[in-house]
Amino acid sequence: MTAPCDVPWRRLDGRMLVVAPLQHVVRLLPVLVILLFTGRGDPVRLWITLGITVVLIVLGVIRWKTTRYRITGDRVELHSGWVRRQRRSVPRDRLRTVDVTSTLLHRVFGLGVLHVRGASSAAADHHGLKLDAVSAAEAARLRTELLHAAPSPGPAEVVSGDSRDSDYRHSQVLSTLRWPWIRFAPLTVSALAGTGVLVAAVWNVVSELGLRPRDLPFAADVEERIRGAAIWLTVGVLALVLLVVAIVGSLLMFTERWWGYRLTRDDDGTLRVHRGLLTRRSLSVAGNRQRGAAVSEPLLLRAGRGAQARVLATGLGRGGQGGALQPPATRREAHLLAAAVAGEPVERSTLAPLRRHPRRALWRRLTRAVAPAAALCAAGWAVATTVPGWYWLGPLTTVLLVLAVPVGFDRYRNLGHLLTARHLVTRWGSLHRRTVVLERDGVIGWRIRQSIVQRRAGLVTVEAVTAAGEGGYPVTDVTAADGVALAAAVTPSVFDSLTPLGAEEPAGDLTAQGAGRGPQERLDHR
Known part of the structure; x- marks a missing residue:
């Protein structure tokens, strides 16, 4: 085995000096487009962002000059920092995940971000290493070096980046993407939540630039129609619009996440899940884990x-x-x-x-389902009878109480x-x-x-x-x-x-x- 002192230190890829500032500039593109085509917004905010980009370039050069890593026979070591120096080391027999993420911008430059995490219940940031960024070829080599040549059996790994056809040479295909599955996309909470975050981010950008929806050419006519319509009709239309946005957003997120999905199993039992459109991901789980x-x-x-x-x-x-x-x-x-x-x-x-x-578990399931609903129902009727305009709250909570009974039975049935x-x-x-x-x-x-x-x-x-x-x-x-x-x-x-x-x-x-x-x-x- 090679002595640790004989293993040379390596540097991050020099192309990382371009990717980090570009990532910040990409976030600025909506602001630039609105400023160019509408002439609205705060130019000071633009200059501040450009100044931050320059600072990021300088910090990137410092980080590149001060970051070194190496892989010895029994450890993965990382030295980084100029003002605050950090020395991190993870034993190879304690490795649990090797995560290589490759966003669209990283893929353009042929780079990836390597995360090496050890076994610990604490946060991964304190028990792992992050190499931002290395070349795609270097990431593939490190992955092989860490997992297949490690002293202990290869850990479960999460890899994002270009997949190789050679991975499937001796693999059994267990599952591939079936587009009828996309109908389940609106039924997942993560997709709906992601759509809400995206809509909120767009709305925040528009509001910060001083743009108001009522300034649009058709906004006055729409506002007049809303004022003349019944309140229930207005609420129904808004709910329908939100539902359509949520469904379309969830379909788009499903497509990005699961594009090119394929599940295979190697001869040694290793499972490999490959998926992703903009960011390609691969989850590999060794059979012995x-x-x-x-x-x-x-x-x-x-x-x-x-x-x-x-x-x-x-x-x-x-x-x-x-x-x-x-x-x-x-x-x-x-x-x-x-x-x-x-x-x-x-x-x-x-x-x-x-x-x-046991049947005693049925009564316990019913109690756990009905008791909170009964308390909520009592509170709802108390508010409905004392606060003007809240008469609807009592019947609504009663419906929840009625639904709690079949929920309790279903919990026991399961x-x-x-x-x-x-x-x-x-x-x-x-x-x-x-x-x-x-x-x-x-x-x-x-x-x-x-x-x-x-x-x-x-x-x-x-x-x-x-x-x-x-x-x-x-x-x-x-x-x-x-x-x-x-x-x-x-x-x-x-x-x-x-x-x-x-x-x-x-x-x-x-x-x-x-x-x-x-x-x-x-x-x-x-």
Whole structure:
């Protein structure tokens, strides 16, 4: 192995000195267009922005001169800074993600931004390295050097940039883009939220430049028609306009995110998701880091009979694209893909008939759904009877109370779990239903929670702790005996240190007693 002192230091690509100022100028383009074609706006703001661009160029030169990095046999090191010097180092055996993002402007100059992150629960900025920017060829070489030649098995990686046809040479294609899936785009909250952010940004630019919608040629006629129309008609038209904008925006965002989508599996089990139009992205998950799959069904998507499949892998949590394996698709296709990733027939994985939870869990689901709605209904009627003009609030909250009952029943209907030879299957939720297939070997511990209400009902929530995905997946509202039996069946070694009945119990422990199953046992919180 090469000694660290013999490994040369490398510099960032010199083209980064052009990209950073151009990114700032691109944000200025709307202002320039409006100033040139309308003659409106504040020229001082333009000169300030140009001055900031000059400062960015100077700072970019300093950063390029003072930033060095190298990759030794066991570490990735980065030295940066002039006034405030930073020395960062990540052990290669602790690498979890390698993220290379390549925006449209980066791709024009053949560059990418490399993020190397290690295993830590803290923010990635404090436990990782960022190389902004390196050439596309250098990024590909670093990716190979860090992942395939690393001392430890390759981590899950998130890569954005040009994909290579050689990646598919020995790969099995599991899924490709089907344009009928685009109908699910308006049913995803992320697409609607992104559209709202974009509209708000455009509105902010227009307002800061002093432009008013009423100054448009047709604005006076529209305003006159609105004043002469009934209030309900005006509200309806505005709601329709917002709905159309949201739908069109979500369709455009779906196209940008999932253009060229293809999911493949290599001979070694590595999953690769390639997608993106302006910014190309690739999610690669090594086979030895996969711990199962999940099917997510948010309320709107579920109402349209859609779902989305995700992979559970160490190093991939809520961030890093969340392990999404495909766009929002039909419910059947999402379950089939999740089963293929888990390596089980769909009838033994996400669509398996699950074990029902006790009827006591039904009353708990109903209580949790109806009690808050009842309190809101009481408050709504109090306001409706005391505040003039708010008479409609009482009937509205009553509708919410009525809807809470079927929500409670649906939550109970979705509760269930199943233990197979290789996996733990669990399902929960109504407004956001999730089905998880987790490898039994991927469970590293258990958390058992019991609220006061659960204690009176004799129920517990058993959460399987894992290093993959969100870190833990619950089996909600089972009896204490069944919860302990489930945990003991999955990880018998966890129960080796159980204290027999009669020994002194530390505070905070949960006591579980199985009816007709022998002596009482206690499971320490882990």
